[in-house]
Amino acid sequence: MIHPTIIRKQRIMIALLLLSMIVLAIITMGVGYSSVSFDRILPTFFGQGTFKEHFVLFEVRLPRILITILAGMGLAISGAILQGITRNDLADPGIIGINAGAGLAVAVCFLFLPLEPGNFVFLIPIFGFLGAFITSILIYVLSYKKGRGFQPIRLVLIGIAFSMALSGAMIIIISGAEHAKVDFIAQWLAGNIWGTDWPFIVALLPWIIILIPWTFFKANQLNLLSLNEPVAIGVGISIEKQRFILLIIAIALAATTVSVTGGIAFIGLLAPHIAKALVGPRAQLYLPITALLGGVLLLLADTIGRNIMDTMIPAGIMTAIIGAPYFIYLLIKRA
Template sequence: MIHPVLIRKQRIIMMLLTVLILGTVVIGMALGDAPLPYNKVFPTLFGKGDFADEFVLFSIRLPRIIITLLAGMALALSGAILQGVTRNDLAEPGIIGINSGAGVAIAVFFLFAPIEAGSFVYALPLVGFIGALFTASLIYLCAYSKSQGLQPVKLILTGVGFSMALSGMMVVIMSSADRAKVDFIAKWIAGNIWGTDWPFIWALLPWLLVLIPFILYKANSLNIFNLNEAAAIGVGISMEKERITLLLAAVALAAAAVSVTGGVAFIGLLAPHIAKGLVGPRNQLFIPVAILLGGWLLLIADTIGHNIADPNGVPAGIVAAVIGAPYFVYLLLKK
């Protein structure tokens, strides 16, 4: 049973995070190449603005904000699952190569697939999932031992190795593409939020609507993963079945997110850690907080990066890396 004080604390923190998200959304709606005055934001939002303001808000700003928020939530939840399943605080889809696997698959698909533009958006999460799943399967096989089970440290080292190898493969792929497509892939690698239209939202949203409730339902299984292998088996959990199911969910969330945001790392590392620090390690408590934190962190990274420099700003992935890399080094030294 969870203590009522912790539940109350979680609810207060979630309310504060919701306020932070809404505040950042309002700031993001007003800032940009075509500024929208704050006194026009809410009238325009409720259909009382002129055509130019409505175009800026509904066709440019709002889709980007929603996509960034949803992708941050997906990356945070993916990171929380990976850290729980592997019992390793350094596990994160960007660090252990899952994002890179999705990126290579998306790059190949973008360059060579003969597909209609209208179907392209909806195919991307599925293509990313296939690439990420193939990569995750190879990493899992390399890190798994019949005698010792999944080895968390070996998983991280193998994932980092795969990530570097896939980055090299991306360079090879780019060398055979024309200039316009190379520019797109380069921006993708940097974590540039490129899926900034309503169809990308409809492509990403179903994955979250299905997988967030599923993972919250599986929160007790993730709690049991924090025990050692023998204790977890002793309480009646089929470890391998649960581990594979949860890893598939983590891969799907990461692939869906990076298919529209590019190679964003560290959000899946930062959000779960901060959430655990705020409400404790119980998955029922920290996962909802981590989801909101991940959305807010990527949203604020994109808001800062998009407006910090002219003409195209700084990719959100670079801003997230500036924030997350020092924290990763700190965890690495601590562990």
């Protein structure tokens, strides 16, 4: 049974994070290259704005804000799942190669397949999922040692090796491509959020609204998988089956997200750790906090990156600036 005090604390944190997300979204709507005065945001929402204000708000700012929030939530939950099923605090879809696998598949799809513009938006998450799935299966198989079972530390090390190898393969693939296509892939690698139109939201939203609630439903299994294997077996859970189901959810969330946002890392590392520090290690408590934190962190990184300098800094670079020191701290802490 969860203590009422902890539940109350969780609800307060959810309310604060939702408020922070709304405030940050309003700030993001008003700042940027084509600014919209803050006192004009509400009238524009109700159809009383000029053509320019309506265009900037509904065709430029709002789709980007929604994509960024959805992407942050997906990456954060994916990271939380991976940390739970591997029992490793260093697990993150960007660090262990899932994002790289999705990116390679997206690059191949973009460079070599004759896709129509209308189909591209909806097919790119599927190609990203297939690339990430194949990569994850290879990492999972290589992390399994006969007689000793699944090795969490081994998974992280093999995942980092795969990430580097796949990034190298992507560079080789794009080396002979057209300049415009190479420019797109380069922006993708840097984590420059590119899918900022309404069709991309339509393509991403079903994955988010199905898989994140499903993860919440699987919270108890995630709690058990976070324990050692004899305890999990003792309570009657099918470890490999539940681990595989949750792994597929994590892959799908990470792959479809980075397919439309680019190679963004560390959100899946940071958000679960902060959430656990706030409300404890029980999945029923920290998963909702993790999702909201992921949305807030990525929206904050994107907003800062677009406004801190005259030239836009991709959100992926901003998250790396924030996340890399924390990753080093975790490595030192575990040593």
